[in-house]
Amino acid sequence: QVQLVESGGGVVQPGRSLRLSCTASGFTFSTYGMHWVRQAPGKGLEWVAVISYDGTDKYYVDSVKGRFTISRDNSKNTLYLQMNSLRAGDTAVYYCTKDYGDYVFDAFDIWGHGTMVTVSS
Amino acid sequence: DIQMTQSPSTLSASVGDRVSITCRASQSISSWLAWYQQKPGKAPKLLIYKASNLQSGVPSRFSGSGSGTEFTLTINNLQPDDFATYYCQQYNSYSLFGGGTKVEIK
Numbered sequence: 001q002v003q004l005v006e007s008g009g010g011v012v013q014p015g016r017s018l019r020l021s022c023t024a025s026g027f028t029f030s031t032y033g034m035h036w037v038r039q040a041p042g043k044g045l046e047w048v049a050v051i052s053y054d055g056t057d058k059y060y061v062d063s064v065k066g067r068f069t070i071s072r073d074n075s076k077n078t079l080y081l082q083m084n085s086l087r088a089g090d091t092a093v094y095y096c097t098k099d100y101g102d103y104v105f106d107a108f109d110i111w112g113h114g115t116m117v118t119v120s121s
Numbered sequence: 122d123i124q125m126t127q128s129p130s131t132l133s134a135s136v137g138d139r140v141s142i143t144c145r146a147s148q149s150i151s152s153w154l155a156w157y158q159q160k161p162g163k164a165p166k167l168l169i170y171k172a173s174n175l176q177s178g179v180p181s182r183f184s185g186s187g188s189g190t191e192f193t194l195t196i197n198n199l200q201p202d203d204f205a206t207y208y209c210q211q212y213n214s215y216s217l218f219g220g221g222t223k224v225e226i227k
Contacts, residue, residue, distance in 0.1 A: 035216070045157075045165065045208055047216035059215060095164055105212040107155035107170035114164055 002026035002110055004096045009115030012086055022079040022096030022112055030054075030074035033099040035108060036081050038092035048094070049081065052104050059104070063089070086119045093117075123147055127209055127219030133227040134199055142194045142222045144209035149189045153213035156185055156194045160205045169194065199224075
């Protein structure tokens with residue numbers, strides 16, 4: 001079935017790095033834009049980053065620009081989020097999600113279960 | 122930058138009620154708006170896309186309306202499974218979610 005499975009979360013000290021992965025199955029991964037969305041504990045949803053279907057276009061929310069990098073490997077059906085210089089404010093559940101249609105920005109029809117990232121000393 | 126204002130932040134209702142949630146954009150986003158339902162500890166679920174299109178498998182008691190800057194999610198005949206938090210999302214310019222509306226049991 002159509003599925004997204006995130007991994008790579010954990011507890012990390014401020015200033016350190018972490019790489020999240022999201023493995024897709026059940027659909028043609030290479031034809032859809034993919035996003036990361038996060039949710040801090042007890043808070044609302046925040047869009048983080050998007051990558052186009054072929055990896056050529058990438059956009060980020062201002063708060064992570066220069067620190068986070070989104071990438072994808074279509075041969076492995078996998079999406080990544082490299083997070084550097086992590087801050088306490090980055091603590092959240094990180095969801096991988098898929099564009100509904102052909103646009104880089106679209107509704108998100110498939111979501112992973114999320115992976116928790118905790119930034120703490 | 123576009124701002125999304127969702128209201129109310131909390132809504133108390135009973136099974137069988139009709140409830141409405143509003144989302145306002147600070148500038149026109151045409152019909153590029155989606156609605157999601159989220160339950161505690163779970164990922165969000167797409168309900169409505171392009172303002173008024175019902176996602177496959179979503180019950181017909183959910184409906185969306187609006188365009189430009191004002192949008193509404195309506196739930197008719199509220200069911201026990203509908204008590205959750207609802208978010209709007211604009212995708213006209215990048216992507217931005219509203220603050221959420223928690224629908225709780227009265």
